[in-house]
């Protein structure tokens with residue numbers, strides 16, 4: 216397997232460096248890919264696993280599956296086998312050229328990629344545990360430590376004062392955390408602006424000048440970085456980590472004697488992709504794994520799109536994850552990128568290894584346009600302050616946009632924002648009158664445009680949220696209407712059991728519960744004929760006439776009233792009914808569905824309480840358990856009514872609901888077959904009129920709404 220050729224230790228970036236040295240203007244450069252195969256681990260050897268990878272040349276990796284499967288060859292800039300030392304990897308990967316380019320103002324990134332346990336962290340920082348008391352032997356230090364030495368050597372050689380600072384962050388469960396900040400972890404926002412592209416707000420950057428200082432920063436971050444043990448790696452990184460060195464360097468070229476370059480050298484240790492079935496991750500580990508896999512998927516998606524020149528010009532979904540946002544410049548922007556793909560040689564890891572190899576093959580076709588950071592002169596005095604002010608104003612505007620407001624106030628707010636922007640622009644313009652006005656105007660105007668852009672995006676987001684809230688609201692409205700219809704329908708059909716007090720009416724009619732509790736409701740028309748639908752904006756409605764119930768009415772009748780009422784022939788005692796949920800109707804007194812309270816325990820304990828189901832979680836509006844229970848109750852009652860052959864007595868007064876599939880009785884959520892208590896569908900005794908049919912469809916529709 217071992218094909219060792221010292222030629223390839225020149226590294227892939229040598230050509231790039233030379234070309235960039237000759238050609239100053241923007242040129243297209245592919246991502247450099249180096250493949251590192253780690254040696255078989257002790258555990259793999261103990262399990263008797265076989266190696267399936269062979270280096271058949273300095274740039275070729277041969278995959279020979281066990282059992283005579285088809286052999287596949289992959290070609291990369293450099294292929295480093297398991298026998299390569301850390302120093303050989305440093306020489307072979309060409310990282311030192313990245314250091315040189317960063318010193319010249321380019322934005323350079325080296326990132327490791329591969330399956331969990333394939334040696335990414337080992338390649339970048341050496342063997343674990345890192346950051347503990349035990350230092351890593353110099354022969355085992357990784358690309359990062361070696362690059363620090365290289366950088367500081369070169370800085371000394373340059374002779375001009377160069378400012379170096381470092382930042383270290385991790386993306387853990389899609390949250391950005393500063394690894395150089397003391398105290399509890401705060402989640403930092405990722406923002407975008409035209410000059411910097413995507414950046415992490417409030418990320419700490421620490422200045423350093425010596426190797427000890429930068430090593431200390433690295434160890435400090437490694438100590439804070441999240442890692443855990445799983446079946447494939449006892450010290451598995453659970454986050455993506457980005458260590459960035461910012462290099463501010465005066466330009467030595469005589470043509471730009473007073474200018475500075477802002478180079479960047481970034482090391483990215485990606486968390487490894489993992490199959491939870493193999494790593495046996497559970498609980499928190501599983502959550503971490505799914506976040507890791509999701510962000511790697513987003514990275515892979517961006518890489519695939521970047522391969523298509525047409526797509527590249529359009530839209531690359533960098534915003535899909537924090538990782539892709541922060542790597543946007545390295546992948547498709549003006550950076551220079553080196554990818555070290557790490558693989559395990561074991562046959563057991565072959566599927567994941569093939570994934571990594573395909574991923575890396577694609578990545579090396581992606582090109583960037585390396586451009587040194589535009590040299591800038593010193594900032595005019597006072598502008599920093601102004602920029603700070605503008606930032607504060609921007610923050611204030613954002614906060615205002617985030618406040619929950621109704622439609623009208625949204626519009627007013629929008630108008631206010633626009634006015635403030637005009638003011639801001641005017642203020643910015645007036646501030647910039649003076650000797651440095653040219654520079655200031657350009658920059659301030661640019662910043663204002665950025666703020667406006669960002670605020671515009673926030674507004675759009677807000678509007679979108681508002682729209683989806685309205686949709687949910689409308690849907691609830693429809694459900695409320697249906698529930699009303701069905702309530703009426705049920706109470707009509709169970710007229711045999713609800714009778715009006717004989718002293719009020721000569722013929723038996725329906726008894727309105729509110730008439731029992733409150734004298735003023737006794738005169739309501741619902742005692743004589745079935746009333747039209749109540750259109751009032753109320754919360755608690757009478758079961759029959761939908762008139763608003765006073766607080767003591769309905770299920771809250773006093774003991775005495777209940778006793779009195781229960782003596783009346785056909786009175787339906789309130790405790791027989793599940794608690795009628797408050798009906799929330801769109802209007803001034805309306806409560807939004809997302810502000811509804813928790814369903815009462817009484818309702819939750821009902822045998823027909825809403826069963827949990829994954830589809831409910833996906834539903835835009837969660838129906839309250841009490842509503843569900845009540846609807847279920849109605850559906851059951853109606854079904855029983857129809858099944859017992861008494862459907863002929865039903866006189867629905869409401870227009871038929873939209874017809875569902877005929878002959879397909881609905882069923883509660885989660886049930887595969889028709890509910891047993893419904894029994895075998897009975898042949899209908901006699902379909903007296905189209906109204907009858909409407910009634911059946913209503914019942915079906917009710918069941919359908921419960922699914």
Ligand SMILES: Nc1ncnc2c1ncn2[C@@H]1O[C@H](COP(=O)(O)OP(=O)(O)OP(=O)(O)O)[C@@H](O)[C@H]1O
Pocket residue numbers: 252253254256297329330331332333334335336337338342343448450451452453485486487488557
């Ligand atoms: N080239 C190598 N030589 C010797 N040991 C290695 C090599 N590469 C990796 N290892 C060992 O393999 C184990 C896993 O390596 P490492 O932690 O770097 O994997 P990883 O890809 O970073 O995993 P994860 O994604 O889970 O963090 C470690 O114990 C490490 O010391």
